[in-house]
Amino acid sequence: MxxxxxxxxxxxxxxxxxxxxxxxxxxxxxxxxxxxxxxxxxxxxxxxxxxxxxxxxxxxxxxxxxxxxxxxxxxxxxxxxLADGDQLSPLQNAFLEQAALQCGICTPGFLVAAEALLEQNPDPTEHEIRYWLAGNLCRCTGYDKIIKAVQQAAGQSVV
Amino acid sequence: MVTAQSPETEQYNVIGTRPIRPDGVDKVTGAAQYGADLQLPGMLAGRVLRSPHAHANIKSIDTSKAEALDGVLAVVVNADFPRAADKDVDTGEGSANLKWVLDNVIASDKVLYKGHAVAAVAATDHHIAEDALELIEVEYDLLTPVLDVRDAMVDGSPLLHDSLHTSELDGSKSDSPSNTASHLQFTKGEIDAGFDEADVVIEREFETSMAHQGYIETHNGTAYWRADGTLDIYTSTQGAFPVRDQVSALMQLSQSQVKVTPMEIGGGFGGKIPVYLEPLAALLSQKTGRPVKLTMNREEVLLATGPTSGTYMRVRMGAKRDGTITAAEVHLAFEAGAYPGSPVGAGAMCSLAPYDIPNQKIDGYDVVVNKPKTAAYRAPGAPQAEFATESVLNELAEELGLDPLEMRLSNASVEGNTTAAGMPFGVIGNVDCMTAAQQSPHWQSELEGPDRGRGVAQGFWFNIGFESSAYGQVNGDGQVSLVLGSTDIGGTRASIAMQLAETLGIAAEDVHPQVVDTASVGFTQVTGGSRTTFAGGWAAYECAMDIRNQMAQRAAQIWEVDEDTVEYGDDAIIRGPADEDGNPREISFKDLAAQLPTSGGHIVGRADVNKTSSGPAFATHIVDVEVDRDTGKVEILRYTAVQDAGTAIHPAYVEGQMQGGVAQGVGMALNEEYYYDESGDLKNASLLDYRMPTALDLPMIETNIVEVPNPGHPYGVRGVGEVPIIPPAPAVRAAIANAIGVHMTELPMSPRAILEATTLGGD
Amino acid sequence: MQAVKYARASSVEEAISLLQEGGDGARPLAGGTDVIVQARERTRDISLFVDIKHIPELIGIDHSADGLTIGAATPCYQIYGDDKIQSDYPILVDSCSLIGGTAIQGRASLGGNLCNSSPAADGIPSLIVLEAQVEIAGPNGRRSVPVEDFCTAPGRNVLAAGEFVTKLTFPAPAGGSGARFLRFIPRNEMDIAVTNAATQLRLNGDGSVAWARVSIGAVAPTPLLVADAAAALIGQPLSEQTIAAAADASRAAANPITDMRGSIRQRVHLAGVLTERTIRQAAERAA
The missing domain is CATH 3.10.20.30 (Beta-grasp domain)
Known part of the structure; x- marks a missing residue:
């Protein structure tokens, strides 16, 4: 063995x-x-x-x-x-500002996945974000604030 | 983002704002250290061998081949532990018999569920430890498993524990052993007379499946048994002190010999209160003299850590034509899993609490079955019990042709009412939530389209208080280092630090909270029960008041004036009497902080609180669904959650708790279940087949925070975490009924279950 | 994880000899999304991974007048990202965008989906209705198998020792044809199909069905080609009656089991529902 x-x-x-x-x-x-x-x-x-x-x-x-x-x-x-030295990426900042994490264990995976989404689709719809991130489970947030953080990082207005 | 404060919190400077959480940067950069991330010099990796059978006697365990494998340093079994006393130990969510706690950690003579731990191995790396498991030979004598709560209660059912006798209502024990560990009952009024008064009576039976908390981080536990006999534990837990107390009792060490360092925790929802791996790691470390880290994989988590109870429930409720509920009878049989201790008591206490029903009878049964020992899961017991009661209430409203929210309002519990369990209500937001839901854009909107329906439900959870500690050191830079014992699952560093900042009149960013080990802060109960922002915040408030007093004293000393003449203002200015020239004596918190080292030394504020009171939480949820009649699949179209938070300290994290609770509740409503075969094998022990909602399964979840400040808290806080998991299942059930006219009687209301109840109905 | 070794093959010949040397425990590794889990969870004895995705002919998409060739290890995202596949073979987009989540689609391949030979594979019914041929290389040279003959039982297929799939070939789509794949899962993503189905059909100018193929999955030990469903359609106008007859044929062909993902009754019922839906939607694409 x-x-x-x-x-x-x-x-x-x-x-x-x-x-x-x-x-x-x-x-x-x-x-x-x-x-x-x-x-x-x-x-x-x-x-x-x-x-x-x-x-x-x-x-x-x-x-x-x-x-x-x-x-x-x-x-x-x-x-x-993802960060450039102590400069967080726009997505990292958006996750903090939107309170898009609670326990934080899923956050690294979401950040890496969402960054790849925005690289290839800089202006995704809510459905496109949800589809892209469907393989990333979060048990704390109900996803709401994660989706909003990605929208914020994409420069979209977030309600 | 909403940045405006609500009217309730406008009086505050910090409370009601949305600062960036103090631990946020570490959690978006990957720097945060969770339990499994820990590396210690010389650390070994461990794995656990688990039973493939649901019910069997262990005839023998031979570990010799595993021990002989190159790289294996130790193997332990139950017999290697000190003999556990037959006494109760505080487990953080009540107490449990110590022998059963140990037997759940590692089986002694019997395995009681598939996945029950049988042996543990420490090796130089986890691949070798895993190989070693295959070399351990266990001989089992198979027994018939008992998998259904009703089967388990029947006389003549196979017994899990020969020594278990039912605790009856009068406190006596049953003569013969039984799988029913206890029977409890709450009554109010005259139940038969109440039903006689009713014009309409509806009775329904419900079955719900076990469901798992589903935290994304699997369990871990690292131990280092030092040569001096002290034991260090590092673990992702909801309560470091309860871990210390359980491990010290199991290892027969004094509490002072054990230090538990809580690592960051990747979700718990109640499931990370019991100990599983920590005692095994401790014993392996004692045997090897090296630190040992144990981690579970996902299958182990689903097989062997706490789901919430599966249940059989029956509810009978009667009302007059005007909607007045005259009587309600509730029967709750909860699966405890392999050892007694289901949350049936809490479920019973919550089941009818939102309503002032004059005649009630609530019976609860705690029943052992060959499934994992249940653990607390977000408002333990309430989602099941209130699913049953809310569902029957919705059907009564439908039968009477009444608006379900109006019917709730006309029966709502208000200040001054007392529940069947004897719990008196003070200032509560029950009616306020119902009214806010009625006025919500969602409830006011029309729902159009075929096979669509709307449902509503109420939820109640009492919340708890208990012990919390907070120590705050005032630094020369005018900022405060805050030391806490509550592990931070969802932003409580922020919500506790904000209450300290508010009390001191300083900025949230000037408070630096740290979660520390059990040797570095006063006893603090688990993060759970929706107590942390409540009790932790209270400790922070008292800690800040201590700082204010000491700062005022110090200013008096510097000014050489009487202490009584100096006051600490809410604006963080310390004011004394005017000086000889008539100039005001005042100094800011920051300026005085800078003078502390040279004026007598630093200041540390301290508070240790123990609150037996709490602030009950209510919620009203509205959901719209569409049902695909051909497939039985339910789509959530729109969701609104209304909840009384008392005071929302950090509204974004209150919303997050509400949305997360809804997501778990919807999961429980639609797809999450423990699927066993007849042999007691859990067939869906993976995140592929244990189907928690994905981002694509939910819409945005609208939140409406109602603030009815809790008079029993300095800032009016009520716990917010638990209650939002309660209303989703009954609300979704009502929406399905509204859409296709079918009243489901089980959870989950999966596509299969809905098809069976409709298209495939009958044979 | 079992004590598994890893070898990277750079040519078909090298892969064949590595697989032969590795014996029974040798498995080709493309995206690895199934075999790595099987090795880790010890549900299949695997002692050697032969990484075949660095062999040039196993990766890539080639369109020609004769049709389409997809390298067996080509990841799903490349397939659904290909413009001409989107226009000419949208049913492959249906399948490839449903296999796993985004991160799975970065690695998983149609060849791997086929060789895993799950009865519930989301790629195989689409391959069947597209009349795909499976190109196989092995110690005795190369051979080609119609995809509906490839799977033989759950997790089993016609590959002999040392053989592996190199590519999938598809005839050019005929004018007036359309194809659709659907699956039913309890969530909206990430689940294994309770039942799935694919239909390809070609319509005559008068709207009647000139040609059809129907396949259903997760209702038998292997994905099924339902000849009776096609027979019910061919030569008929696409009426409610015709579609219902095809659905009946699918229900009759279905012979599922009850497990944690679905019951016998549910699966048989869904075989009919999905057959109907794929016929209607394939016809929309054909129009």
């Missing part, structure tokens, strides 16, 4: 990273346990909650459904890469 280890070279939040992963590690486990990026969260470990959402080569993925060994050469962006 012994596992092998594998060296992975990739870019995480703009920095070159070389790390040693257990061959059994998912990207989620590698980010959290090997690299220390614990902003990415485990909620279900089978692709049904979105808490582990990261951006991989320009697309959002559930990092629990990616093997670490697959990430050789990949460009990965996590919640830790």
């Amino acid at each position: 012994a596992s092998e280890h594998v060296v992975v070279n990739c870019t995480i939040n703009g920095e070159n990273q070389v790390f040693l992963a257990n061959e059994r590690d998912s990207l989620l486990e590698a980010l959290r346990d090997r690299i220390g990026l614990t902003g990415v969260k485990e909620g279900c470990n089978n692709g049904n909650c979105g808490a582990c959402c990261v951006n991989m080569d320009g697309r959002i993925v559930n990092s629990c459904l990616v093997m670490a060994a697959e990430c050789e050469g990949a460009q990965i962006r996590t919640v830790e890469g």
Whole structure:
């Protein structure tokens, strides 16, 4: 049952990273346990909650459904890469101003997913936002304020 | 965003505003440290072996192969724990028998539900720990599982506990053992006479499924048993002190030997009050001398941590033609799960509380079944009980041709009424919520279109108080470091700090709250019961008053005047008598703070409160639905939640509690259920098949905060978290009936259930 | 997670030899959204992932006069984002935008959906009504299988040891044809289908049905091609009666089980409802 280890070279939040992963590690486990990026969260470990959402080569993925060994050469962006130093991104600010988080455990996944939405669709409708984020579960907010935060970040007027 | 304060809070400077929460930046950057994020030097990873059977005797457990696996450092079973005394321990939501608490943490002679912990492993990494589980050999003697509350109550049903006898109404115990742990009853008036007065009587039976709190963060627990015999626990919990007390009792340590550090918590809703992993991590750490972190996966969370009770309920209610309710009889049988302790008592107390009904009889039964031990879930017991009572009330209104809100208003509990459970009402917002709902744009609007319907329901939750602590240190920069014992699930750092800021007359941003460990602050009860902003805020108020007094004393000292002549003003200016030249003596909070180090030292304010009172909360919800008759699927078209918050300290987080409660209530109404097969195997133990609402399943949820200040709180606060989960299910049921004329009798009202009740009805 | 190893193949030949060397425990890995979960939850013995998505011919979309070719590992988002698929094969947009959530669609592929061979797969009924051919490579060379013959039982299919799916090919859509996929789930996203259905039909100038294919899923051990439903439509005007007859045929063909996602009665009923709805909506697209 012994596992092998594998060296992975990739870019995480703009920095070159070389790390040693257990061959059994998912990207989620590698980010959290090997690299220390614990902003990415485990909620279900089978692709049904979105808490582990990261951006991989320009697309959002559930990092629990990616093997670490697959990430050789990949460009990965996590919640830790959203702010520019101490300058929060417009989306991060909108989440704070709209009170779009309560416990905060789903927030990193929502932020990464919503950022990807706004990159490809800068002016989404409410339905488009809800559809895009349907794979990210939040149990605290009823989603209302999360949707409004995304609308605010998109420059839309928020009631 | 709404930034204007409501009339009720205009008198305040901080209360009623919407500052950015103090912990917000850490939570949008990924810096916040939740329990599973913790790394300690030399830390081991642990996993738990769980029973594949719902009901079985454990014949033997052989851990030798697992222990021999390279990288495994320890394996523990129930027998490795100190023998738990047969006594009660405070669990943060009441008390429980210590032996049962331990047996739920790790099974002794019997497994009582699928997923019941049997052994735990610590290894150098979690992959190895997981491999080791497959090497543990357990021999079981299978027993027949009892999965339905009514089956469990029948004489001759297989018994979960040979030693369990029913606690009867008179306090006696039943002669023979039973799965019914207790029977409780509340009565008022003469029930038979009440029904004799009624022109219309409706009786309905209901069944509801177990449902899970569904917090997105799974359970975790890390322990480090130090060489000096002290034990450090790090965990995502709703109550660090109750964890300390449970773990110290189970490990037979003194409370002073155990320090619990509450990590950030990713949701709880009541489910993160019991201990599950902490005692296992503690024992594994004692055996290995190293820190051990245990985490659950989602399947384990659904299998083995607290759902809320499944129920069988029967309600009979009678009214006169004018809508006056004359009598109500409520029968509640609640599944406790594997060990006694369902929330049937709270459900019984809440079930008819919104209404002043002269003749009532409410019976509750707490029943063990081969399912996970239930834990508190947001207004524990009330969503089920009030689903039953509100549903029958709606049907009565329909039968009598009365507007359901009018009928509620004409029977509403008001100040001076007393419930069947003997709870007297002071100033309450019951009628205010109903009236606000009546006047809402939603209720005033017309609902058009085929297969669409509107429903309304009321909700009640009493809220609780109890112990909270707050320590505030005045810093030289004129700001305050505030130390709290309440873990912050949904913005309570903000709501407590705001009450301190208001009392001191300083800005919310000048208060820096920290949630600290059990050695660093006074005893504080769980974050739950909708008590934290209430009792924590009260502690903050008293802490601030302590600071005000000390600041005034210090100013008197500096000015060399009598203390009685100095006052701390609400504008944060400390004023004394005029000096010899007739100039006013005054100094701002900030200026005096700067002088503290050189004028006698820093000031720390302190408050430890224990409030037995609280402020009841009421809510009125309106929902519009559309039902697809071909598929049985219900779409929520529009939702309005009205709720009395007493005083909304941070309105955005009050709205958030209301919206989140609605989402959970809608989930319970439509799709969330524990689906067992006959063997007691939970077939939907994943977030794929345990269907919580997604962003696409809900509309925007309109909120209307009513503020009827609670006279029993310095700022009029009532708890807000619990009550909004109560009305959704009965409101949705009424809307479905209004849309397609079918009165559902079960939760969830899933597409399958609705199809069975309509198109596929009969055989 | 089982003790699984990982190997990246850069050519079809390399993938075949890796799969052969890996033996029974070797599984192709494309988007991984099913197999990684199966390995983690130990519901399938997997000792080696052979990553096939870096093989050039397994990724991409190619339109030609003969029809459409989709590399088996092409992620769903690329499929529903393709302009010509949106115009010529909108039923593939139906399916690919319903498989999982956005993050799943960033990885999951139609080839993977097919090879997972779930009775409830949201991709397969659409492939069946589009008359897709499954291109397979293996130690004994390449072969092609009609998609309706691919799945053999829940989680099982015709792939032999060392074989894997390289691409899916589709005939060019005939003029006057339209196709629609629908599924029923309790929520609005993220669920596995309780029942699903797809219909493709071609209409004559007079509005009668010239040709049709109907497929239903989650009502039998494999997704079904319902020949009787098509037969009920072909040569008939699209009347209430015709559509009801096709729905009856689907209900008759359905042979489901009761589980946590749906009951037998519910699934049989929904097979009829969804057949009706897909026929109507396919006809709208054909018009």
